[in-house]
Amino acid sequence: MAEQQRADARRNYARILAVAEAEVSAHGANASLEQIARVAGVGSATVRRHFPTRHALLAAVSHERIEALCARAHELADETDSRQALLAWLADVVSYSVAARGLAAALAYDGDVHRNSCSAALEEAADPLLRNAIRDGALAEEVAAVDLITLIVGIVLATEHFPDPAAEARRLFGLVVAGLSPDGRR
Known part of the structure:
Protein backbone atom coordinates (compact mmCIF):
# COMPACT_ATOMS: atom_id res chain seq x y z
CA MET A 1 0.00 0.00 0.00
CA ALA A 2 2.79 2.43 0.91
CA GLU A 3 4.50 1.63 -2.39
CA GLN A 4 1.28 2.52 -4.27
CA GLN A 5 1.03 5.83 -2.38
CA ARG A 6 4.62 6.69 -3.24
CA ALA A 7 3.98 5.86 -6.91
CA ASP A 8 0.86 8.04 -6.85
CA ALA A 9 2.82 10.87 -5.23
CA ARG A 10 5.52 10.61 -7.91
CA ARG A 11 2.91 10.66 -10.68
CA ASN A 12 1.15 13.63 -9.07
CA TYR A 13 4.45 15.49 -8.74
CA ALA A 14 5.34 14.88 -12.40
CA ARG A 15 1.85 15.86 -13.58
CA ILE A 16 1.80 19.03 -11.43
CA LEU A 17 5.27 20.01 -12.62
CA ALA A 18 4.35 19.51 -16.31
CA VAL A 19 1.19 21.59 -15.91
CA ALA A 20 3.09 24.23 -13.91
CA GLU A 21 5.71 24.55 -16.66
CA ALA A 22 2.98 25.25 -19.22
CA GLU A 23 1.11 27.66 -16.92
CA VAL A 24 4.26 29.58 -15.94
CA SER A 25 5.27 29.77 -19.59
CA ALA A 26 1.87 31.19 -20.47
CA HIS A 27 1.25 33.41 -17.44
CA GLY A 28 4.62 34.03 -15.82
CA ALA A 29 5.46 33.84 -12.14
CA ASN A 30 1.91 34.67 -11.11
CA ALA A 31 0.41 31.57 -12.70
CA SER A 32 -2.57 30.43 -10.65
CA LEU A 33 -1.82 27.56 -8.30
CA GLU A 34 -5.52 26.70 -8.32
CA GLN A 35 -5.49 26.50 -12.13
CA ILE A 36 -2.39 24.29 -11.99
CA ALA A 37 -4.17 21.97 -9.54
CA ARG A 38 -7.33 21.91 -11.67
CA VAL A 39 -5.52 21.10 -14.93
CA ALA A 40 -3.31 18.51 -13.19
CA GLY A 41 -6.42 16.86 -11.77
CA VAL A 42 -5.37 17.19 -8.14
CA GLY A 43 -6.47 19.30 -5.20
CA SER A 44 -4.70 22.52 -4.27
CA ALA A 45 -3.55 20.84 -1.05
CA THR A 46 -1.67 18.29 -3.17
CA VAL A 47 0.05 21.09 -5.09
CA ARG A 48 1.00 22.78 -1.83
CA ARG A 49 2.23 19.52 -0.33
CA HIS A 50 4.69 19.11 -3.21
CA PHE A 51 5.43 22.84 -3.54
CA PRO A 52 4.84 24.60 -0.20
CA THR A 53 5.53 28.03 -1.68
CA ARG A 54 5.16 29.66 -5.08
Whole structure:
Protein backbone atom coordinates (compact mmCIF):
# COMPACT_ATOMS: atom_id res chain seq x y z
CA MET A 1 0.00 0.00 0.00
CA ALA A 2 2.79 2.43 0.91
CA GLU A 3 4.50 1.63 -2.39
CA GLN A 4 1.28 2.52 -4.27
CA GLN A 5 1.03 5.83 -2.38
CA ARG A 6 4.62 6.69 -3.24
CA ALA A 7 3.98 5.86 -6.91
CA ASP A 8 0.86 8.04 -6.85
CA ALA A 9 2.82 10.87 -5.23
CA ARG A 10 5.52 10.61 -7.91
CA ARG A 11 2.91 10.66 -10.68
CA ASN A 12 1.15 13.63 -9.07
CA TYR A 13 4.45 15.49 -8.74
CA ALA A 14 5.34 14.88 -12.40
CA ARG A 15 1.85 15.86 -13.58
CA ILE A 16 1.80 19.03 -11.43
CA LEU A 17 5.27 20.01 -12.62
CA ALA A 18 4.35 19.51 -16.31
CA VAL A 19 1.19 21.59 -15.91
CA ALA A 20 3.09 24.23 -13.91
CA GLU A 21 5.71 24.55 -16.66
CA ALA A 22 2.98 25.25 -19.22
CA GLU A 23 1.11 27.66 -16.92
CA VAL A 24 4.26 29.58 -15.94
CA SER A 25 5.27 29.77 -19.59
CA ALA A 26 1.87 31.19 -20.47
CA HIS A 27 1.25 33.41 -17.44
CA GLY A 28 4.62 34.03 -15.82
CA ALA A 29 5.46 33.84 -12.14
CA ASN A 30 1.91 34.67 -11.11
CA ALA A 31 0.41 31.57 -12.70
CA SER A 32 -2.57 30.43 -10.65
CA LEU A 33 -1.82 27.56 -8.30
CA GLU A 34 -5.52 26.70 -8.32
CA GLN A 35 -5.49 26.50 -12.13
CA ILE A 36 -2.39 24.29 -11.99
CA ALA A 37 -4.17 21.97 -9.54
CA ARG A 38 -7.33 21.91 -11.67
CA VAL A 39 -5.52 21.10 -14.93
CA ALA A 40 -3.31 18.51 -13.19
CA GLY A 41 -6.42 16.86 -11.77
CA VAL A 42 -5.37 17.19 -8.14
CA GLY A 43 -6.47 19.30 -5.20
CA SER A 44 -4.70 22.52 -4.27
CA ALA A 45 -3.55 20.84 -1.05
CA THR A 46 -1.67 18.29 -3.17
CA VAL A 47 0.05 21.09 -5.09
CA ARG A 48 1.00 22.78 -1.83
CA ARG A 49 2.23 19.52 -0.33
CA HIS A 50 4.69 19.11 -3.21
CA PHE A 51 5.43 22.84 -3.54
CA PRO A 52 4.84 24.60 -0.20
CA THR A 53 5.53 28.03 -1.68
CA ARG A 54 5.16 29.66 -5.08
CA HIS A 55 8.92 30.12 -5.02
CA ALA A 56 9.43 26.35 -4.60
CA LEU A 57 7.20 25.73 -7.62
CA LEU A 58 9.08 28.30 -9.73
CA ALA A 59 12.41 26.80 -8.69
CA ALA A 60 11.25 23.34 -9.78
CA VAL A 61 9.94 24.69 -13.10
CA SER A 62 13.26 26.48 -13.69
CA HIS A 63 15.48 23.57 -12.67
CA GLU A 64 16.56 22.51 -16.18
CA ARG A 65 17.28 26.08 -17.24
CA ILE A 66 19.38 26.63 -14.12
CA GLU A 67 21.33 23.45 -14.86
CA ALA A 68 21.95 24.61 -18.44
CA LEU A 69 23.22 27.98 -17.20
CA CYS A 70 25.50 26.28 -14.69
CA ALA A 71 26.89 24.00 -17.40
CA ARG A 72 27.47 27.03 -19.62
CA ALA A 73 29.42 28.77 -16.83
CA HIS A 74 31.65 25.70 -16.46
CA GLU A 75 32.27 25.67 -20.24
CA LEU A 76 33.30 29.33 -20.20
CA ALA A 77 35.50 29.14 -17.08
CA ASP A 78 38.57 28.09 -19.08
CA GLU A 79 38.30 30.82 -21.73
CA THR A 80 41.38 33.00 -22.00
CA ASP A 81 39.42 36.28 -22.12
CA SER A 82 37.92 36.20 -18.63
CA ARG A 83 35.94 39.41 -19.12
CA GLN A 84 34.34 38.17 -22.32
CA ALA A 85 33.59 34.79 -20.74
CA LEU A 86 31.84 36.43 -17.77
CA LEU A 87 29.88 38.81 -19.99
CA ALA A 88 28.84 36.01 -22.33
CA TRP A 89 27.55 34.00 -19.40
CA LEU A 90 25.73 36.95 -17.86
CA ALA A 91 24.15 37.73 -21.23
CA ASP A 92 22.96 34.10 -21.33
CA VAL A 93 21.44 34.51 -17.86
CA VAL A 94 19.65 37.67 -19.02
CA SER A 95 18.40 35.98 -22.21
CA TYR A 96 17.23 32.86 -20.40
CA SER A 97 15.52 34.95 -17.73
CA VAL A 98 13.67 37.06 -20.28
CA ALA A 99 12.64 34.07 -22.40
CA ALA A 100 11.73 31.76 -19.52
CA ARG A 101 8.87 33.48 -17.80
CA GLY A 102 9.11 32.86 -14.09
CA LEU A 103 12.89 32.32 -14.02
CA ALA A 104 13.65 35.83 -12.74
CA ALA A 105 11.08 35.37 -9.99
CA ALA A 106 12.68 32.03 -9.11
CA LEU A 107 16.03 33.80 -8.81
CA ALA A 108 14.66 36.67 -6.74
CA TYR A 109 15.50 36.63 -3.08
CA ASP A 110 12.48 36.08 -0.88
CA GLY A 111 14.02 37.06 2.43
CA ASP A 112 16.04 33.90 3.00
CA VAL A 113 19.10 34.00 0.77
CA HIS A 114 20.36 30.61 1.93
CA ARG A 115 17.19 28.80 0.88
CA ASN A 116 17.14 30.12 -2.69
CA SER A 117 18.55 27.09 -4.46
CA CYS A 118 18.27 28.62 -7.95
CA SER A 119 20.35 31.66 -7.11
CA ALA A 120 22.76 29.62 -5.01
CA ALA A 121 23.41 27.27 -7.94
CA LEU A 122 24.07 30.17 -10.32
CA GLU A 123 26.26 31.97 -7.80
CA GLU A 124 28.34 28.85 -7.33
CA ALA A 125 28.64 28.36 -11.09
CA ALA A 126 29.60 32.01 -11.57
CA ASP A 127 32.33 31.95 -8.94
CA PRO A 128 35.19 30.75 -11.21
CA LEU A 129 34.17 33.28 -13.88
CA LEU A 130 34.19 36.08 -11.31
CA ARG A 131 37.50 35.03 -9.77
CA ASN A 132 39.13 34.95 -13.21
CA ALA A 133 37.74 38.34 -14.20
CA ILE A 134 38.79 39.93 -10.90
CA ARG A 135 42.25 38.33 -11.15
CA ASP A 136 42.65 39.77 -14.67
CA GLY A 137 41.49 43.25 -13.59
CA ALA A 138 38.37 43.00 -15.76
CA LEU A 139 35.94 43.28 -12.86
CA ALA A 140 35.95 45.39 -9.73
CA GLU A 141 37.04 43.35 -6.69
CA GLU A 142 33.96 44.22 -4.65
CA VAL A 143 31.53 42.67 -7.17
CA ALA A 144 30.06 39.37 -5.99
CA ALA A 145 27.92 36.81 -7.81
CA VAL A 146 24.94 37.68 -5.63
CA ASP A 147 25.23 41.29 -6.86
CA LEU A 148 25.16 40.22 -10.50
CA ILE A 149 22.21 37.86 -10.08
CA THR A 150 20.30 40.55 -8.17
CA LEU A 151 20.96 43.09 -10.94
CA ILE A 152 19.80 40.66 -13.62
CA VAL A 153 16.64 39.81 -11.70
CA GLY A 154 15.91 43.52 -11.32
CA ILE A 155 16.46 44.20 -15.00
CA VAL A 156 14.31 41.28 -16.14
CA LEU A 157 11.47 42.02 -13.74
CA ALA A 158 11.54 45.73 -14.60
CA THR A 159 11.38 45.09 -18.34
CA GLU A 160 8.94 42.16 -18.56
CA HIS A 161 6.02 44.38 -19.61
CA PHE A 162 7.90 46.41 -22.24
CA PRO A 163 6.85 45.90 -25.86
CA ASP A 164 10.20 44.18 -26.49
CA PRO A 165 11.42 42.95 -23.09
CA ALA A 166 14.48 41.19 -24.51
CA ALA A 167 15.77 44.31 -26.27
CA GLU A 168 15.15 46.49 -23.23
CA ALA A 169 16.80 43.97 -20.90
CA ARG A 170 19.87 43.80 -23.19
CA ARG A 171 20.05 47.59 -23.29
CA LEU A 172 19.89 47.92 -19.51
CA PHE A 173 22.35 45.08 -19.07
CA GLY A 174 24.76 47.03 -21.31
CA LEU A 175 24.42 50.03 -19.02
CA VAL A 176 25.12 47.87 -15.99
CA VAL A 177 28.18 46.34 -17.65
CA ALA A 178 29.59 49.79 -18.30
CA GLY A 179 29.11 50.64 -14.65
CA LEU A 180 30.66 47.39 -13.39
CA SER A 181 33.79 47.58 -15.49
CA PRO A 182 36.71 49.32 -13.78
CA ASP A 183 37.31 51.51 -16.84
CA GLY A 184 33.66 51.96 -17.86
CA ARG A 185 33.93 49.88 -21.06
CA ARG A 186 31.16 47.63 -22.34
